[in-house]
Amino acid sequence: MLVHDTVATSRSQADADQIRASLRARYDELSAEYEHAMLQSQVLRLVEVGDTAGDDQADSGTKTAERDTAQSLLRTILDRRAQFEHALTRLDEGTYGFCEGCSDPIPVERLEIYPSATACVTCKQNRERRAA
Structure with missing residues (x-):
């Protein structure tokens, strides 16, 4: 379980430690995933630079698409890692598990x-409706 089942603003040290360990483990997984994706991106660039002789428009387009996909993956991983870093900061501040919009507790299941x-679900839905 990631959060206390109660609505109290404080949680036991054991609960906080369990949450921190879970968040840190996911952050570390994302960091390793980023390093792996970065190495793959570098290899892709090296192959692209060294293998352009005889490329036609289709080859160039394929290489551009592969490069764009690799860059998109890197941005996505960095964004997800930043979310976990933010969650760890909120845990340290004592605000983890509470909605940044309305300050209500975020459901444990979420x-x-x-x-x-x-x-919380309500604030997230409101934000998505405004963005649409």
């Missing part, structure tokens, strides 16, 4: 599925 959540 945090178990999406541990870096910063909004």
Whole structure:
């Protein structure tokens, strides 16, 4: 379980330690995933630079698409890692598990599925409606 079942603003040290370990483990996984993706991106660039002789438009387009996909993956991983870093900061501040919008507790089920959540379901839905 990632958060206390009660609505209290403080949680036991054991609960906080368990949450921190879970968040840190996911952060570390994302860091390793980023390093791996970065190495693959570098290899892709080296191959691309050294293998352009005889390329036609289709080859160039394929290489551009592969490069764009690799860059998108790197941005996505960095974004997800930043979310977990933010969750760890909120845990240290004592605000983890509470909505940044309305300050209500975020349901335990939501945090178990999406541990870096910063909004309750209602605030998240409102934000998505405004963005659409």
